[in-house]
Amino acid sequence: MNIASVIVENNINKPLDYLIPENFQSKIKEGMLVEVPLRGKLTKGIIIAIKDSSHLKEILQINRIVFDEAISKDIFSLAIWMSAYYCSPLSKILKCIIPSSVRNEITSKYQILIYSNKTKNELLDILKELLIKNPKQAIVIEHILKSPKKVLLSNLLSETDLSKAPIESLIKKKILSSKKILADEIDVLNNVEYFQTTKKVLNNDQQNALDKINNSLENNLFSTHLIYGVTGSGKTEVYMQAIEKALSLNKSAIMLVPEISLTTQTIERFRSRFKEKMAIFHHKRSSGEKSLAWENVIQGKAKIIIGARSCIFAPVKDLGLIIVDEEHDPSYKQTSETPTYNAKHLAIMRGKLNNATIVLASATPSIESYYNAMSNKFILSSLFQRTNNSELANVKIVNMKIEKNKTNGYFSEELLSAIKQRYEKGEQTILFINRRGYNTSIRCTNCDYTFRCPHCDITLTYHKKENNLRCHLCGTKVEIIKNCPSCQSNEYIKYQGYGSEHIQNALKAIFPHIRSIRVDRDTTTTKDGLEDMLKQFRSGKADVLIGTQMIVKGLHYPSVTLVGILNTDAALNIPDFRASERVFQLITQACGRAGRAELKGEVLIQTYMHDNDTIKYASKQDYLSFYEKEIETRKLFEYPPFCQMVKIAFLSKDELKAKAAAVEFRKLLIENVNDTYKIHPVLPCGRAKIKDVFKYQFLIRGKNIKNLCLEIKKIKDNFKAHSDVIVFIDVDPIDTYF
Numbered sequence: 001m002n003i004a005s006v007i008v009e010n011n012i013n014k015p016l017d018y019l020i021p022e023n024f025q026s027k028i029k030e031g032m033l034v035e036v037p038l039r040g041k042l043t044k045g046i047i048i049a050i051k052d053s054s055h056l057k058e059i060l061q062i063n064r065i066v067f068d069e070a071i072s073k074d075i076f077s078l079a080i081w082m083s084a085y086y087c088s089p090l091s092k093i094l095k096c097i098i099p100s101s102v103r104n105e106i107t108s109k110y111q112i113l114i115y116s117n118k119t120k121n122e123l124l125d126i127l128k129e130l131l132i133k134n135p136k137q138a139i140v141i142e143h144i145l146k147s148p149k150k151v152l153l154s155n156l157l158s159e160t161d162l163s164k165a166p167i168e169s170l171i172k173k174k175i176l177s178s179k180k181i182l183a184d185e186i187d188v189l190n191n192v193e194y195f196q197t198t199k200k201v202l203n204n205d206q207q208n209a210l211d212k213i214n215n216s217l218e219n220n221l222f223s224t225h226l227i228y229g230v231t232g233s234g235k236t237e238v239y240m241q242a243i244e245k246a247l248s249l250n251k252s253a254i255m256l257v258p259e260i261s262l263t264t265q266t267i268e269r270f271r272s273r274f275k276e277k278m279a280i281f282h283h284k285r286s287s288g289e290k291s292l293a294w295e296n297v298i299q300g301k302a303k304i305i306i307g308a309r310s311c312i313f314a315p316v317k318d319l320g321l322i323i324v325d326e327e328h329d330p331s332y333k334q335t336s337e338t339p340t341y342n343a344k345h346l347a348i349m350r351g352k353l354n355n356a357t358i359v360l361a362s363a364t365p366s367i368e369s370y371y372n373a374m375s376n377k378f379i380l381s382s383l384f385q386r387t388n389n390s391e392l393a394n395v396k397i398v399n400m401k402i403e404k405n406k407t408n409g410y411f412s413e414e415l416l417s418a419i420k421q422r423y424e425k426g427e428q429t430i431l432f433i434n435r436r437g438y439n440t441s442i443r444c445t446n447c448d449y450t451f452r453c454p455h456c457d458i459t460l461t462y463h464k465k466e467n468n469l470r471c472h473l474c475g476t477k478v479e480i481i482k483n484c485p486s487c488q489s490n491e492y493i494k495y496q497g498y499g500s501e502h503i504q505n506a507l508k509a510i511f512p513h514i515r516s517i518r519v520d521r522d523t524t525t526t527k528d529g530l531e532d533m534l535k536q537f538r539s540g541k542a543d544v545l546i547g548t549q550m551i552v553k554g555l556h557y558p559s560v561t562l563v564g565i566l567n568t569d570a571a572l573n574i575p576d577f578r579a580s581e582r583v584f585q586l587i588t589q590a591c592g593r594a595g596r597a598e599l600k601g602e603v604l605i606q607t608y609m610h611d612n613d614t615i616k617y618a619s620k621q622d623y624l625s626f627y628e629k630e631i632e633t634r635k636l637f638e639y640p641p642f643c644q645m646v647k648i649a650f651l652s653k654d655e656l657k658a659k660a661a662a663v664e665f666r667k668l669l670i671e672n673v674n675d676t677y678k679i680h681p682v683l684p685c686g687r688a689k690i691k692d693v694f695k696y697q698f699l700i701r702g703k704n705i706k707n708l709c710l711e712i713k714k715i716k717d718n719f720k721a722h723s724d725v726i727v728f729i730d731v732d733p734i735d736t737y738f
Contacts, residue, residue, distance in 0.1 A: 008045035031070035101287035112153035209381030229383030231592020251320025258329035281307030309343035327360035393601030437461035440497030449486035519547035558597035587618035677702035
């Protein structure tokens with residue numbers, strides 16, 4: 001057994017044979033990351049098989065082992081399944097599974113921790129003496145006295161604006177000490193902020209859900225549970241008690257959350273409950289932190305894993321439980337690159353490979369998930385009561401067709417009055433608008449010219465703070481032009497539409513004394529920007545939180561008693577069969593932010609479509625009625641869950657080549673698949689040009705997606721498209737228009 005079959009990172013679709021050096025033969029295992037020579041250079045790859053011989057006469061040998069631990073058999077089996085299902089080369093799948101920080105051998109950086117060797121009274125005496133003899137050292141001691149027991153050197157330097165010299169002097173005097181710590185130990189350091197909590201007494205609905213999950217865990221049964229629970233019904237408590245059960249059975253647990261904001265809040269809750277080491281995975285962690293988290297998991301040090309979609313690939317040992325919170329959320333789907341996996345679907349497949357228990361949960365489950373529960377594929381548990389006996393918020397639809405004649409069009413009179421009342425009571429408000437920027441478009445009313453991005457098929461958005469026009473797809477910035485480029489007029493330029501920046505300014509003009517925080521992609525560019533803003537709001541440093549959808553997903557603010565939903569009408573007009581479902585979910589989730597504690601909540605939905613059924617159901621938070629109506633429509637038109645879909649897109653800088661490739665590929669597909677599949681015509685994508693790249697696409701619908709994917713992969717492998725045309729396959733797309 002001295003030959004290894006290796007899938008290399010380069011886009012080579014077949015495994016390559018390499019000789020295992022004698023000194024590696026006792027160490028080499030399947031699933032191990034190694035470095036191998038290829039075309040005169042060194043590259044990395046994963047060993048997928050070990051064998052006795054090769055058909056090749058001359059074989060190069062493995063250069064070195066990059067990572068001692070191998071990826072587990074279940075992850076490897078998952079990769080094989082993903083390659084077939086998502087029509088993607090195994091090399092791309094493995095590249096997706098193993099973090100780039102691990103592949104690039106980036107290690108976690110150490111931080112220096114500073115702490116006192118003296119009692120508080122001793123430090124106070126030292127401070128009095130140093131105030132006269134050495135003011136800089138006195139500043140350090142003063143900061144240590146004000147800080148928790150330990151402080152990071154980097155924070156100490158930035159907050160005191162001193163050099164290392166006075167700190168090093170105090171260490172030499174043995175007044176202070178220092179030690180190196182890793183990133184995960186910084187997480188432990190932060191634990192001083194949290195009081196240890198004990199598990200809560202569950203109500204009957206919660207206990208019933210937990211009993212079903214525990215039964216699956218105790219009997220090592222692969223099963224998928226769906227918890228449908230109204231907002232604030234205590235789903236998180238059920239998660240934590242289920243994880244506690246898994247840990248008691250010596251099993252590990254993965255907790256998937258859809259947004260970085262949810263990850264932060266979830267970690268806070270989990271730290272206050274569990275003493276066990278946790279591994280955190282999300283895109284804003286540094287490369288070193290990701291590498292360390294991966295090592296902690298693969299070595300069995302971390303038994304609880306929390307993070308966004310890529311967390312599903314965590315190499316856990318003894319996997320027993322996977323929880324997918326807010327299971328309906330579209331961010332679980334990777335859409336920008338192949339493989340176009342959905343972490344929710346991978347959770348179920350990984351659970352099957354491990355005989356693990358899967359828990360999907362949401363206040364607004366996807367139509368497909370609830371249908372699976374109704375079909376007994378999933379085990380359903382319903383939580384209809386809010387915890388702490390708090391009631392669902394009172395929701396009112398405000399007809400803006402009437403209100404627009406009374407106000408400026410942003411806020412109805414009723415919403416302004418409600419904001420003022422909450423401020424006077426010391427309560428908080430959330431204003432949700434799913435657009436950022438100041439004005440969403442600029443148009444010349446003389447010649448009808450619209451300011452558009454030169455590189456994308458989208459209007460430019462005006463950002464007042466930077467005083468420029470910006471494309472929200474490619475990031476292009478354009479200076480403000482006073483004259484229309486078409487007719488040269490400067491009298492008819494009209495700024496239209498409004499985003500979150502405009503709303504914040506308008507609110508400030510009406511209520512100068514009301515403090516507001518705006519949370520959107522423009523204001524949360526730093527690593528901890530979002531976390532810091534949400535903490536400020538939670539601690540009462542602002543009266544109103546204004547933002548896009550990142551502020552309405554699963555977050556808990558006890559003092560929020562009013563939510564204003566400013567405009568979701570545009571999303572209902574998108575020609576996508578999921579448009580109504582998305583709007584319903586967004587409104588319901590926004591409604592769920594109000595009145596989550598003892599204080600009664602109120603929600604005002606401003607709309608020009610007050611008779612729309614989706615908005616009416618959402619205003620009542622009536623998921624079951626919405627589901628019944630939506631499932632009938634899906635059944636009538638044979639959309640998921642009554643079929644599966646594949647979207648195939650063709651991208652090129654040459655529009656004609658993109659379209660021609662799409663037409664040709666579709667023709668080949670029609671010739672090679674049976675007529676049980678419906679192959680839609682070729683159309684420009686909803687955003688037909690992004691970053692100077694044109695995009696054409698077509699959809700395929702059918703029952704047996706497995707056979708279809710095999711045929712698509714076969715055609716793609718032999719498809720002789722022009723070299724500058726990219727074929728992009730999206731299996732189970734969440735967007736059919738964009």
